[in-house]
Each structure stands twice: as C-alpha cells, then as structure tokens.
Amino acid sequence: MIICTKKMDYPLGTQCQRVQKQVMKVNAEKERASLWCMKALASRGCVDAVSQQMASHPQYLESFLRTQHYILHMDGPLPLQYRHYIAIMAAARHHCGYLVSLHSAQFLRVGGDPLWLQGLEAVPPRLQHLDQLNKVLAHQPWLTARSHIQALLKTGEQCWSLAELVQAVVLLAHCHSLCSFVFGSGTDPDPVPLPRAPNGTPPGYCLCDAANGNVSVPPPLTTPSEHTPRRRRSLDSSCEIVCLKERIKKSQEEKERRGERLLHTQTLQHTDVEDKEEMIYSADPSRFITDPDFGYQEFARREEEHFQVFRVQDYSWEDHGFSLVNRLYSDIGHLLDDRFRSVTALPSSHGPDLKRAIWNYIHCMLGIRYDDYDYGEVNQLLEKDLKLYIKSVACYPDATKTPLCPLPWAPLKPSERIHVNLLIMEARLQAELLYALRAITQYMIA
Structure with a gap:
C-alpha cells in the first residue's frame, strides 16, 4: 500500500507542477501584452487623459x-x-x-x-x-x-x-x-x-x-x-x-x-x-445639437403598455447582438466582447455580486431586465448614495444640467473608483448596442 501511494503521488505532483508552470506562462503572457500596450503609448511621449x-x-x-x-x-x-x-x-x-x-x-x-x-x-x-x-x-x-x-x-x-x-x-x-x-x-x-x-x-x-x-x-x-x-x-x-x-x-x-x-x-x-x-x-x-431639451427621463413603469421592458431572455448580447454586429462589421463583435469580459474580470475587493448589482442596476434604469436576477440584491448591496452616483454618471453625466455627486466610498483606492466608472461605461455601452441591434434585427426580418 505504501509503495502504491508513492507511485500515485509522483505523477500527481508532476501534474501539479505542469499546471503551475502553465499558469505562470499565461500570467507572463498577459504581463507582456500589457507591457507592450504601455510601451506603445509611452513611445508617443504623452497620453490622453482618458487612458x-x-x-x-x-x-x-x-x-x-x-x-x-x-x-x-x-x-x-x-x-x-x-x-x-x-x-x-x-x-x-x-x-x-x-x-x-x-x-x-x-x-x-x-x-x-x-x-x-x-x-x-x-x-x-x-x-x-x-x-x-x-x-x-x-x-x-x-x-x-x-x-x-x-x-x-x-x-x-x-x-x-x-x-x-x-x-x-x-x-x-x-x-x-x-x-x-x-x-x-x-x-x-x-x-x-x-x-x-x-x-x-x-x-x-x-x-x-x-x-x-x-x-x-x-x-x-x-x-x-x-x-x-x-x-x-x-x-x-x-x-x-x-x-x-x-x-x-x-x-x-x-x-x-x-x-x-x-x-x-x-x-x-x-x-x-x-x-x-x-x-x-x-x-x-x-x-x-438639435432639440437640446431632450434628455433622460425615468423609464416608464412596467404596467404602462406604451413602453415594454427589454427582456434579455428575448434578445441578449451573447445570443443575438454579438453575432449580428460581428457579421455586419467584421471582428468588432470580438473586440467589444473582450471589453465586456475584461471589465467584469477585473479584481475587486467587493466581490462579483456587487459588480453584477451595478451592471444590472444600470440596465434596469435603461429598461433592460434579467428574469433570473433578484433585484432585491441591488438595494441590499448598493447604498443610496452609490445608486445616486451611478444613476448620475450613467443617465445624465452632463454637468451643465445635474451636479455630479461624488462617489460615496471615501476609503476606495483610486483604481477601485476607476473600476466603478468602467463598469458604468461598459454597462451603458452594452445597453445602447442591445437596443440599436434589436431595432436593426427587426428591420432585417420585417
């Protein structure tokens, strides 16, 4: 029994070493890719404020x-x-x-x-x-x-x-x-x-x-x-x-x-x-600009028939939007999908539940709903001041109309604050694309 155990441990340890080496290799490739991007920008001598x-x-x-x-x-x-x-x-x-x-x-x-x-x-x-x-x-x-x-x-x-x-x-x-x-x-x-x-x-x-x-x-x-x-x-x-x-x-x-x-x-x-x-x-x-008074308004309540909730189960980015935009504008679907995945994969001390709550809250304000999501989590995970900040940035960022209230998480590191704003930006981007691509789909099948 002892000999058998030793024989089993050896290949298992070798396999673990191979997995560790593979992980290290992947991480090294990611670091090199990021470094390449940094050098490409730094070579210009300056960088725009957004980057x-x-x-x-x-x-x-x-x-x-x-x-x-x-x-x-x-x-x-x-x-x-x-x-x-x-x-x-x-x-x-x-x-x-x-x-x-x-x-x-x-x-x-x-x-x-x-x-x-x-x-x-x-x-x-x-x-x-x-x-x-x-x-x-x-x-x-x-x-x-x-x-x-x-x-x-x-x-x-x-x-x-x-x-x-x-x-x-x-x-x-x-x-x-x-x-x-x-x-x-x-x-x-x-x-x-x-x-x-x-x-x-x-x-x-x-x-x-x-x-x-x-x-x-x-x-x-x-x-x-x-x-x-x-x-x-x-x-x-x-x-x-x-x-x-x-x-x-x-x-x-x-x-x-x-x-x-x-x-x-x-x-x-x-x-x-x-x-x-x-x-x-x-x-x-x-x-x-034309019609300067036109701006964001609260999305109509569900019981009002004039406005229907956009249900992701009926038209989603993964199942519908990605394939359509990639077919009509070659490769852009892959690039956009990589952006969505990158922002949700960023490490955060607040966990994936909070990131999902921010994402779904923005989509909810824009009339998009997920049937498999408990929206009670939004109120549990997002404080009132944070919700107000998210709504301001996502729906009416124009500082000439509504003063932008500060992000309420004072202890946050600068990178965490940027992470919140990246989530807001990408969630809004996907929401607009879903509405526009659905309308294009409706035109194509009419």
Missing part, C-alpha cells in the same frame, strides 16, 4: 484601446472624417467639451472640411439624418425603433448602407458611454473645451507614471510625437488638439528641406491660421 485614468487597469486599457483604434482608424465602411464627426455628434449630446475638442482636431487631421465644424447645418444631409438616432440612443435608448433604422436605410442619394449604419451605431454608443467615464472620473469636470497650455500643448504625461500607480500626479507638459503613423494611433492624446494641418504641412516641408527631424526641438510660432483653427476647436458643443 491616464484607465492605466491603473492595464489589461482593460489594452482591450479598450484596441477596440477604439479599430473603430476610428482601421478598415471599415465609413470614411475617417465621418467617424470623427459622428464622435463629435455623440459627445456633444452630453456637452463633453474634452471629446468634442479632441475629435474636432482629429477630424481636420484626416482631411475633414473645416466648415463642418460650424454646426450640423453645414454637414451633408446623411449625417444630419443620423442626429435623431444619436439623440435617442444618448438619452432614451428604449425609444430606438425599427422606424429609425428604416428612415436611414431608405433608398436615395443620402441613404446609409447597412454596414455603414452598424459602424455608426457602434461609434455613437462608444462615445456616449465614454462621456459617462469622462465626467465620472473627473477628466472633464467642466462642460467646456480644454484650455490651451502656454506652449501650445494640452496636459499629458507618460503612461509609465500611471502604470506605477501615480495616477493622481498632476501631468506635466509634453511635446507630441508627430512622426507616429496616423493609422497606428488609437484615440490619440489631447496633444492632438494642437496638431493643426498648417503646422504639419510646415513641419514636413522643413524636414524635406533640411533632411532633419526637428519636430521634437523646434519652437513653433502661432500664426493667424492657427488662431483661427484654435477658435474652431473651442467651439461650443451645442452647435452640434
């Missing part, structure tokens, strides 16, 4: 940036200038000056018409037609109906293709939810565009500082790395605000003439052209 906040969760940040880069820069049915203008329209619904300024700069960088930045009345009719869907998804997504999709896909010169509309929907939902994170994390506490720093470069700092946990350190001024290829950039840092077309043109001519790279050392003079373009960047987000 700066998310850097305390590098694995999620990598997933977020990969998705954002794909939506804004990689191959897709929409031209680049359309993508950034749609982002401007989405951010403007919440008066998010930070994102409006950022995408206005990138809109010009990719060759967008500066006249479009004067307001919605200056853009092609097909973009104007998207405003109604933008408004509904931003504030009352349960109103999204097949009629909205049908109006955009109708035959005519200014109609949308189904593939274009799906990418536009993903962009709208992405930017709406990102506004919640921007206001919730304090990235844009005031609904006005970012001021220009004395040397022409908005604030930013090396992502390595954030990776080391120095997320509360005031960011120093940095110089943008302008030799980075355009298509390799994700939602670039706030340094993009000063990358004006005239400046780039002059810098390129200077390099060709002298054969040297002077972008990191030269002092650029402010020209009249730059002053005019700076005024465009500082434009009031309200010029991209």
